[in-house]
Amino acid sequence: MLEGRQLGAYALRQPLGQGGMARVYLATDVRLGRDVAVKVLDERLAAQAGFRERFLREARVAAALDHPHIVPLYDVGDYPFLYLVMPYVTGGSVQHALKRAPMAPDEVVTYATQVADALGYAHRRGVVHRDVKPANMLIHGDGRVLLSDFGLAKIWVGTGVPAPRHRRPDAGTPEYMAPEQVGGQSDARSDLYALGVVVYLLLTGRLPFTGPTSESVMAAQIGQQPLAPGLLNPRISAPVEAVVLRALAKSPDDRFQSASEMGAALLAAVAAGDIGMAGPISGGGPLSPTSALMRRSLPPPRSSSSGP
Ligand SMILES: Nc1ncnc2c1ncn2[C@@H]1O[C@H](COP(=O)(O)OP(=O)(O)OP(=O)(O)O)[C@@H](O)[C@H]1O
Ligand SMILES: [Mg+2]
Secondary structure, three states: OOOOOEEOOEEEEEEEEEOOOEEEEEEEEOOOOEEEEEEEEOHHHHOOOOHHHHHHHHHHHHHOOOOOOEOOOOEEEOOOOOEEEEEOOOOOEHHHHHHHOOOOHHHHHHHHHHHHHHHHHHHHOOOOOOOOOHHHEEEOOOOOEEEOOOOHHHHHOOOOOOOOHHHOOOOOOHHHOOHHHHOOOOOHHHHHHHHHHHHHHHHHOOOOOOOOOHHHHHHHHHHOOOOOHHHHOOOOOHHHHHHHHHHOOOOHHHOOOOHHHHHHHHHHHHHHHHHHHHOOOOOOOOOOHHHHHHHHOOOOHHHHHOOO
16 A cells, blocks of 8 residues: 555555556645546556556557546656556546446436547547446546546556456456457457446446356357346337447447447437337337337336326
């Protein structure tokens, strides 16, 4: 624990959280007199040949990203530890907000379209995130979602430092890892798959693929079909369900091909779903027979709550 220590201009005050390869501290920038978050990398990483150079190279890539839904990089340092300095984001992460799952589709889509915007912006610049998950989505004081940790998943791969179990074989947490990432491949569409997992989780309160070990979760990513989200939460409309299932397609070619396409599909699905809830038309899109059956057996959501 480094609280009480100063790294460069940053006086570390208290730990905010711990991940697989770093600890994040609330700190004061003593020159500017403002709160910041300082992410200090595991010491074993800095000791790896070439790691420092890769870290600084990726930091430059991350620093060039300027978007309302991406956590900006303020500074980096390499003495006596490698660290990154970013704004202190006060609202916790979407991981914390999971306590409220299943969330209303409108709220989920608001978060997801903001993340899709950020991903689209990065992808157009050739930057793939590779570790899209609720812990890397921070909630700003004004309610916006900010995607953090661009570039960090990439530098972890190939360090030779024994990776935490959950990071093998490629970066990315197995629950959010696209099938091709399990085999060590990833592109922009792998990020969209991970966003699909997050949306599924927020809408249903459950991960689509789980298991007792990292290996079993990764095997499920490759070989198991997700349970239709409408079966877990009947308030999920057929169009929204169709978008989620498309995002989770095993083959990248069957998914949304760009973040903007996925964002637009989510917005359209929520709009179509609302119309479906209010009237007899229930929207289009592929629907599994069981979830259609289950939906038919439920009373229309608004008729039960509206009194005389
Ligand atoms: N800029 C920030 N402002 C406030 N809290 C932050 C900030 N960055 C990270 N945190 C908190 O610190 C925790 C740890 O972050 P870290 O990125 O090290 O790990 P992680 O994303 O949970 O896991 P992984 O090691 O797989 O990336 C986060 O979950 C978050 O709660
Ligand atoms: Mg993180």
